[in-house]
Amino acid sequence: MNEIPLEAGLLLATILFAIGLLGVMTRRNIVFVLMSLEIMLNSAGLAFVLAGARWGSADGQIMFLMILTLAASEVAVGLGLIIQMYKKFKTVDIDVLSALKG
Amino acid sequence: MISLFYVAAIVAVIASMLVIIQVNVVHALIYLVLSLLAIAVVFFSLGAPFVAVLEAIVYAGAIMVLFLFVVMMLNLGHASRQQERVWLATSGWLLPSLLAGVLFWGVVSSLPSIDLSVSVIGAREVSIRLFGPYVLAVELASFLLLAGLVSAYHIAKR
Incomplete structure (x- = not known):
């Protein structure tokens, strides 16, 4: 079919990862932090699919399925923790979680 | 395309x-x-x-x-x-932007320049690999999903 430069795809994955990292470091609302984590996981999956397309094999897509599984379970547990945190502290500010024993 | x-x-x-x-x-x-x-x-x-x-x-x-x-x-x-x-208006963006920029520059400066020749790898090839050599990974993924289900239920219930 036609040619797509590999570096354009890897550049896209890197930009998305940097945006997600910026969101994780900057935002104080824990829901936004979790969303930025989703962006980062997604960019890692994009890099795997690109690598699989480079070698013409299905292994990259299989690794993306594993990342999808990981993201699903991570989000389920993380959102449960957010609900608990909101019940206890009545806020979504991550700075209230700075002590080990709340 | x-x-x-x-x-x-x-x-x-x-x-x-x-x-x-x-x-x-x-x-x-x-x-x-x-x-x-x-x-x-x-x-x-x-x-x-x-x-x-x-x-x-x-x-x-x-x-x-x-x-x-x-x-x-x-x-x-x-x-x-x-x-x-109020939180977004602070200058807290500067240092994280710098760090993310350093990461971005570090990765971008070492990118390979190859052209992909795109060939379609569909559900058939992925499924054959998934239930051939990667069947253990599928089982582990199911363990992970079950653990996520149980812990999310337990954490959100209390």
């Missing part, structure tokens, strides 16, 4: 940037769905239609609906949006 790739890539980058600068959580979620759908189009243009469909169904469908339900349960009102505006 290549123009599809570039258009979807630009949409994904812009939508992801809009996600992290939003004040309202629901607006950010909608932009995140847009970003995920754009990346699904990127997967399609890279010759991975099975993964593109899974991205649209599982990521943009299931996981985002989970987010939406939790945002509805939290019921963050007008006061939290005001608080977000």
Whole structure:
């Protein structure tokens, strides 16, 4: 079919990862932090699919399925923790979680 | 196909940037769905239609609906949006932007320049690999999902 430069795809994955990292470091609302984590996981999956397309094999897509599984379970547990945190502290500010024993 | 790739890539980058600068959580979620759908189009243009469909169904469908339900349960009102505006206006963006820029530059300066010749790898090839050499990984993924289910139920119940 036609040619797509590999570096354009890897550049896209890197930009998305940097945006997600910026969101994780900057935002104080824990829901936004979790969303930025989703962006980062997604960019890692994009890099795997690109690598699989480079070698013409299905292994990259299989690794993306594993990342999808990981993201699903991570989000389920993380959102449960957010609900608990909101019940206890009545806020979504991550700075209230700075002590080990709340 | 290549123009599809570039258009979807630009949409994904812009939508992801809009996600992290939003004040309202629901607006950010909608932009995140847009970003995920754009990346699904990127997967399609890279010759991975099975993964593109899974991205649209599982990521943009299931996981985002989970987010939406939790945002509805939290019921963050007008006061939290005001608080977000105050937090976003600070100079706390500078150092994280610098760090992310250093990471970005470090990766970009070592990118290989190869042209992909796109060939479609569909559900058939992926499934043959998945239930051949990778069957143990499938079992481990099911363990992970079960552990996630049980712990999410336990944590959110108390």
